[in-house]
Amino acid sequence: MAHKFDPSHLNRLENPDRYRAMPPEKILRELGLGPGMIFVDVGAGSGFFSLPAAELVGPEGTVYALDLVPEMLEHLRSKRPPPWxxxxxxxxxxxxxPDGIADFTLACFVLHETEAPVAFLKEMGRVTKPGAPVVLIDWAKMRQDDGPPYEHRIHHHRAEELALEAGLRFRKAEMITPSHYALTVLRPSAGGEG
Ligand SMILES: C[S@@+](CC[C@H](N)C(=O)[O-])C[C@H]1O[C@@H](n2cnc3c(N)ncnc32)[C@H](O)[C@@H]1O
Incomplete structure (x- = not known):
């Protein structure tokens, strides 16, 4: 069984050091999120990405913040996000x-927690528009005092293999901090082009 994030550690997700090391608005903007877009945040947690995403997409856009754990979503709602x-x-x-709704689909620190990564990635692809990005941010496969144990971490090459198995197409992989990668894959467009 995959190791799930313990909601009682929610404050770790909101640590000011994390905001400094991984500024969410800057990361989302550089990955291509902009006004009017529909953004899906899978495993949104406390809203580390969903809340700045709502600022970036603005009232013409929509953010869907999804999570398995109701108390995470309650915590996010307690921050009074905008109605979109x-x-x-x-x-x-x-x-x-529904199928093909998202201009941009994200899962940050979620892939390594999933029970069935390929099925999970297929679902991420299903809700994404053809040709649009699915971004997976996760912990580099290295030993560190903070973050998940080494054994639970998924190397970005392995994440890429899983995404290809799920029918997605590689776009790019980059280190966004010394400890975290962002893998961007695309839902192939109808004509087969990314
Ligand atoms: C480590 S937290 C990261 C939260 C947020 N993405 C962030 O970067 O701050 C992982 C979150 O993913 C959720 N989660 C784990 N597996 C999931 C799944 N299969 N579908 C949706 N949410 C999931 C957990 O409940 C938890 O809130």
Whole structure:
């Protein structure tokens, strides 16, 4: 069984050091999020990315913040997000959204917690528009005092293999901090081009 994030450690997600090391608005902007877009944040947690995403997409856009754990979503709602941010309870490999809705789909620190990574990635692809990005931010496969244990971490090459198995197409992989990668894959467009 995959190791899940303990909601009683929610403050770790909101640590000011994390905001400094991994500024969410800057990262999202550099990954291409902008006004009017529909953004899906799978495993949104306390809203580390969903809240700045709502600022970036603005009232013409929509943010769907999804999580397995209701208390994470309650915590996010307690921050009074704008009305174009919706919180939705999610299942392990099933997202409560229609096909092809998202301009940008993100899972940050979630892939290494999933029970069935390929099924999870297929769902991320399903809700994404053809040709649009699915971004996986996760911990580099290295030994560190903070973050998940080494054994639970997924190397970015392995994440890429899993994404290809799920029918997604490689776009780019980059280190966004010394300890974290962002892997961008695309839902292939109807004509087969990324
Ligand atoms: C380590 S937290 C990261 C939260 C947030 N993405 C961030 O970067 O701050 C992982 C979150 O993913 C959620 N989660 C784990 N597996 C999930 C799944 N299969 N579908 C949706 N959410 C999931 C957990 O409940 C938890 O809130």
């Amino acid at each position: 941010l919706q919180t939705l309870p999610s299942e392990e490999s099933r997202l409560p959204l």
